Amino acid sequence: MKAKRRKFSAGFKAKVAIEALKERESLAELSKRFGV
Known part of the structure; x- marks a missing residue:
C-alpha cells in the first residue's frame, strides 16, 4: 500500500x-526542524 503524499502550503x-x-x-x- 502506498503512503499518502504530503501537501505543503x-x-x-x-x-x-x-x-x-x-x-x-x-x-x-x-528538514528536521520543520518536519519535512
Missing part, C-alpha cells in the same frame, strides 16, 4: 525557502 514552502537561503542551518537541520 505555499506559505510553508516560502518560510522554509527563506530559512534555507539564510544558510544558518544545514538542509538536514532545517
Whole structure:
C-alpha cells in the first residue's frame, strides 16, 4: 500500500525557502526542524 503524499502550503514552502537561503542551518537541520 502506498503512503499518502504530503501537501505543503505555499506559505510553508516560502518560510522554509527563506530559512534555507539564510544558510544558518544545514538542509538536514532545517528538514528536521520543520518536519519535512
